[in-house]
Amino acid sequence: MMRRAFIATTLAAATLMFTAPPVLAQAAKQGIVVQVSDDSEANWNQAINVVRNIQNSYGKDKVDVELVVFGNGAGLLKFDSPLAGRIDDTLANGAQVVMCENSMKARKLTPADMHAKIGYVKAGVVEIIERQKQGWAVIRP
Numbered sequence: 001m002m003r004r005a006f007i008a009t010t011l012a013a014a015t016l017m018f019t020a021p022p023v024l025a026q027a028a029k030q031g032i033v034v035q036v037s038d039d040s041e042a043n044w045n046q047a048i049n050v051v052r053n054i055q056n057s058y059g060k061d062k063v064d065v066e067l068v069v070f071g072n073g074a075g076l077l078k079f080d081s082p083l084a085g086r087i088d089d090t091l092a093n094g095a096q097v098v099m100c101e102n103s104m105k106a107r108k109l110t111p112a113d114m115h116a117k118i119g120y121v122k123a124g125v126v127e128i129i130e131r132q133k134q135g136w137a138v139i140r141p
Contacts, residue, residue: 029061029062029063029064030058030062030063030064030136030137031063031064031065031066031131031134031135031136031137032054032063032064032065032066032136032137032138032139033065033066033067033068033127033128033131033132033136033137033138033139034047034050034051034054034065034066034067034068034139034140034141035047035068035070035124035128035138035139035140036067036068036069036070036073036076037069037070037071037072037073037124037140038071038072038073039072039073039075041082041083043141044073044075044076044081044083045083045086046141047067047076047141048067048083048086048087048090049141050139050141051065051067051090051093051095052090052093054139055093055094055095060093060094064096064136065094065095065096066095066096066097066098066127066131066136067090067095067096067097067098068098068100068121068124068127068128068131069097069098069099069100069103069124070099070100070102070103070123070124070125071100071103071124073103074099074100074103074104074107074109077097077099077114077115077118078109078113078114078115079112079113079114079115079116081115084115087115087117087118088117091117091118096119097115097117097118097119098118098119098120098121098124098127099114099118099119099120099121099124100120100121100122100123100124100125100127101120101121101122101123102122102123102124103124104120
């Protein structure tokens with residue numbers, strides 16, 4: 001009886017030793033939302049700086065960053081914004097930039113009034129809430 005237990009234990013140990021290690025799933029990208037909802041050009045610049053700093057710190061391939069603009073922040077994404085060039089750079093570096101359609105409607109803005117390369121969401125606040133539910137961090141500079 002003891003011999004059978006010894007053999008069983010030895011076989012179990014050998015199986016563990018020679019079994020290939022489990023394949024670990026690749027870590028999911030961290031998601032970060034940066035909120036812009038005021039009309040301060042200084043805050044707009046700071047938000048764009050935060051996006052760039054996040055990408056530089058984590059690496060663009062390891063983080064998804066979304067700049068969500070709504071309310072009084074709408075001016076940041078207008079085609080004639082003083083920061084339009086920085087929005088181009090932000091998009092070129094892989095961040096998503098989206099504008100709230102509800103805020104546009106309230107301000108009587110159309111896509112023709114906005115930066116040509118941005119995306120749109122129905123409601124900026126809801127976009128942030130949904131991203132939070134998905135585990136994204138939310139930053140409001």
